[in-house]
Amino acid sequence: MSIFDRSSVYPYTLYRGFWKFLDWVYPPSCAGCGRTGVRWCSDCQGSVQRITGELCDRCGLPLPTSAACPTCADRAFILDGLRGYGRYSGPLRNVIHRLKYHRDVSLAETLSLRLIELFLETNWVCDLVVPVPLGVVRRRERGYNQAALIAYPLALAVRIPYSGRALQRVRETSSQVDLGLSQRLENVRDAFWAEASSVKGKSVLVVDDVMTTGATINECAKALKEAGARAVFGLVVARTILT
Ligand SMILES: [Zn+2]
Numbered sequence: 001m002s003i004f005d006r007s008s009v010y011p012y013t014l015y016r017g018f019w020k021f022l023d024w025v026y027p028p029s030c031a032g033c034g035r036t037g038v039r040w041c042s043d044c045q046g047s048v049q050r051i052t053g054e055l056c057d058r059c060g061l062p063l064p065t066s067a068a069c070p071t072c073a074d075r076a077f078i079l080d081g082l083r084g085y086g087r088y089s090g091p092l093r094n095v096i097h098r099l100k101y102h103r104d105v106s107l108a109e110t111l112s113l114r115l116i117e118l119f120l121e122t123n124w125v126c127d128l129v130v131p132v133p134l135g136v137v138r139r140r141e142r143g144y145n146q147a148a149l150i151a152y153p154l155a156l157a158v159r160i161p162y163s164g165r166a167l168q169r170v171r172e173t174s175s176q177v178d179l180g181l182s183q184r185l186e187n188v189r190d191a192f193w194a195e196a197s198s199v200k201g202k203s204v205l206v207v208d209d210v211m212t213t214g215a216t217i218n219e220c221a222k223a224l225k226e227a228g229a230r231a232v233f234g235l236v237v238a239r240t241i242l243t
């Protein structure tokens with residue numbers, strides 16, 4: 001099945017057309033370097049450090065020379081697979097920052113293209129796409145959930161149903177930015193709830209913009225599996241890699 005099959009890709013074509021039209025009305029500048037005319041230029045794209053090579057099947061981290069993944073052995077990892085597009089640095093970091101904190105929502109469409117590419121590199125079979133949800137307060141403050149804005153066009157492009165409600169954050173959590181691993185795990189513990197009627201028996205793809213330790217997305221996977229999901233996979237645009 002190709003995503004370029006014209007008949008079934010119609011909603012996605014409309015979605016892309018909408019953003020192309022807006023770019024024509026309001027010419028953008030590159031979120032990575034400021035060059036005018038495009039939202040994301042080829043130089044900035046070329047500078048992204050893709051996470052490739054020999055990766056762990058489950059957590060998606062580059063494997064050391066020995067085959068066993070130290071990250072997966074270390075702690076309870078619930079996702080059946082996790083992949084990140086690029087390292088969280090340089091222009092990719094700028095573009096995510098601008099999407100999240102400067103209300104430049106057009107960049108979600110730009111970033112979704114990277115995740116479509118990444119999803120097509122996996123052999124995952126998924127029946128439902130969900131974003132990592134924000135809490136009600138954070139959602140109201142920001143006005144949108146950037147993960148949802150990235151997940152929705154991805155779902156349209158790969159023709160998998162999307163739900164913004166199947167997975168919910170049931171309590172507010174503090175920002176993970178300044179927390180260590182054990183504090184992050186504690187901060188997000190039991191923060192999510194999934195709707196059994198939407199996820200039972202399904203293979204669910206969870207989408208987020210950035211991940212550091214994976215504590216949040218792993219906790220999402222826990223809630224989804226508790227609600228009966230058969231499998232849970234994760235895709236993130238950028239990922240911090242400490243090596
Ligand atoms: Zn650029």
Ligand SMILES: [Zn+2]
Binds near residue numbers: 059060061071072
């Ligand atoms: Zn691993």
